[in-house]
Amino acid sequence: MQPSSPQALVLRIDAKVCHVEVDGERRQLPLAGKLFEDRSRERRPLAVGDRVVLDATGKAIDAVLPRSSQLHRRATGEGEERAQVLAANLTQVLAVASTAEPPFQPELVDGILAAAARERIPATLVLAKIDLDPTAAAFWRQVYAHAGVHVIATSTKAGHETAAALQELAALLHQNRTVVCGLSGAGKSSLLNAVVPGVNLRVGDLNHIRQGRHTTTHTELLPLPGGGHVLDTPGVRNFHLFATGSQELQFLFPELAALLPQCEFRSCLHAEERQCAVRKALDEGRVAESRYRSYRTMLQDALEAERLEVRGGRPELRGKGRRRPGRR
Ligand SMILES: Nc1nc2c(ncn2[C@@H]2O[C@H](COP(=O)(O)OP(=O)(O)OP(=O)(O)O)[C@@H](O)[C@H]2O)c(=O)[nH]1
Ligand SMILES: [Mg+2]
Ligand SMILES: [Zn+2]
Incomplete structure (x- = not known):
């Protein structure tokens, strides 16, 4: 690598462009070139959170720097088996699961936790919407505490806010680069809105979610005013491990x-x-x-x-x- 090659941080990836941060400035670069022609075992050579090297013009991505960690799963619906990297260079995974609407899905949660464990990324289970079903919340809390998983039980509903739990969550977010992962409608964006002042993420309408529509459609890396970075992701329906013996x-x-x-x-x-x-x-x-x-x-x-x-x-x-x- 030449000393003059500028480095950038990948903030968001759209269909044809990639949003990066270079020297504190946001720039959009085309998703084209040598890097994107390589049909490797990864569905896409880039992930949000990646550090990349730009070419001399500063307008194209030349290379991806090695990742310290990544959260990935098996890509579905394709003939050949590939990995889909949801986010790169993380220090924390938050598996968000609501206790109701949509109901808690243990296999999805266990998939996310296992993928994090495999990469040795510390993970926390965030039980969301505990106001809707306190009994289910207590049940799942006990199951995961017993399995040695760190659990935070939350509600962001007005009048039912779990202040101490949300504070604990905020503290974790400020110390880490976190990916927030879970079913569509679980309440991921609502949680971030509750603990990160001014972030203003779009929050879903449950009727749309029931029809299978995602509210968050892109993974986006957000720098937090109080320190740390968080990656809000679109909902996932399943989380199958990639190439695990x-x-x-x-x-x-x-x-x-x-x-x-x-x-x-x-x-x-x-x-x-x-x-x-x-x-x-x-x-x-x-x-x-x-x-x-x-x-x-x-x-x-x-x-x-x-x-x-x-x-x-x-x-x-x-x-x-x-x-x-x-x-x-
Ligand atoms: N009762 C209750 N509803 C909540 C709570 N948190 C979120 N919701 C509702 O759940 C719905 C989905 O919330 P979102 O934050 O958009 O969910 P998401 O996980 O970001 O969904 P995607 O972006 O589609 O992946 C919204 O209608 C919220 O108002 C909660 O603590 N209690
Ligand atoms: Mg969302
Ligand atoms: Zn045995």
Whole structure:
């Protein structure tokens, strides 16, 4: 790299242009050139949060600098299996899930938490809209606290604001570069509006959300006045791990991995094996059913991918075998 090559930070990516910050100034650059012709395993070579090097004219992106971390999932709906990077260079992941409207979806939450764990990015579960169903909120809070996940339970509804929880959230945001991830309508933008004065993000109408319309349509990196950066993202419907091995998976569920030394087999995958400490804990109510179910679904997925790879590793076959419905 030449010393004169300017560096930029990717703030937002649209269909044809990329918004970057260069020397404190916002600029729009075309999404074209050598970088975008490379058909790698990533659906797109760029992600919001990336640091990039511009060419000598300062009008095109030449290269992407190595990432310190990334939140990614398996891209769906494409023949070949690819990774979709939702955000790059993060220090924190917030999985936002409402307790009702839309209902809590444990598999989605567990997917996000597992993807963060895999990248060693600290994650917090933010339970949103607890005013709508305090009983469900208490239930999920207990499930995740028991799994060793940090939980913040919030409401932003006027008259029901959880002041202390929102303050805790604000403090976390100011210390980190955070990606906020979750189902459409979960309340991600509402939370940011509540804790970041002046940010004014668009918030959705639940009728539109029920029709499958997203309110936030682009991931956008926002610098926070009190320090830190946050990336608000459009809702995701699913979060399937990208290329995660069957043996690796349990380590993304710390409460399951902690029981492995007590299983009869050191290679126990906690599925059908004899004398499995995880299944025993499940029967005795020491492991949450929803967490175990998420793990088994991901395990099945990983084993299926490994079987297909053994059979010849044909990417087109792999893609077909693992394709999942859903646009996002
Ligand atoms: N009752 C209640 N409703 C809330 C709360 N937070 C958000 N909402 C409502 O939930 C709806 C969706 O909120 P958004 O903040 O737009 O959700 P989002 O997760 O950003 O959605 P996308 O941008 O589509 O991904 C809006 O109608 C909000 O008014 C809450 O704490 N309590
Ligand atoms: Mg939003
Ligand atoms: Zn076991």
